[in-house]
Amino acid sequence: MLPVMSRAERERFLADVHIGVLGVTDARDTAAAPLLAPVWYAYEPGGDVVVQTGRESLKGRLIRAAGRFSLCVQDERPPYRYVSVEGPVTAALDPLDEASRTAIAHRYLPEQEAAAYLKATENQLHEDVTFRMRPQRWRSADFASFAAEFS
Known part of the structure; x- marks a missing residue:
């Protein structure tokens, strides 16, 4: 059995x-598996997972069609350690939520790089959509205690 995290630990980790x-069901005839794609995201304990993507991108179209997605971080x-969450889309903000976009850029990039990135990609304000997902199912593992047995 995997050494799972407590609720507080998994929420802090996420x-x-x-x-x-990000994983989303791909129901197209040619698909052999779900679509999996790396993404920047935002999450506050007890809240929704927030991701942004192109309104007309494959990822965006599949999320709208499925009405849910999953996210795994490690x-x-x-x-x-890893945490995986899956749940329904609670909101699709279109046009893109600019404040959320700015916060996510600053989450992943240093101040000056974030400002340059936001300016260079300002077309996303018109082309992207913000999806919010309420985690329903959680999976997690933290192998620290397991690894301690071998130290």
Whole structure:
């Protein structure tokens, strides 16, 4: 059995800065599996997962069609940890929520780089949509206690 995290631990871990891997059902005839794509995201404990993507992108179209998605984040440094969440879309903000876009850019980039990124990609204000997802199912593992047995 995997060493799972407590609710507080998994929510703190998800709130930390990680690149997320978004998963969404791909019901097209040619699809062999769900669509998986790396994304920037935002999350506050007890809240919704927030992601942004192109309104007409494959990812955006599939999220709208499925009405739900999943997100997995991990720490690749030993001892390994991960949190995976899945749930329904609670809101699709179109046009894009500018304040959320700015906050996510500053979450992932230093101040000057975030400002330059936001300016260089300001077309996203008209082309992207913000999806909010309420985590319903959680999966997690923290191998710290397991790894301690071998130290």
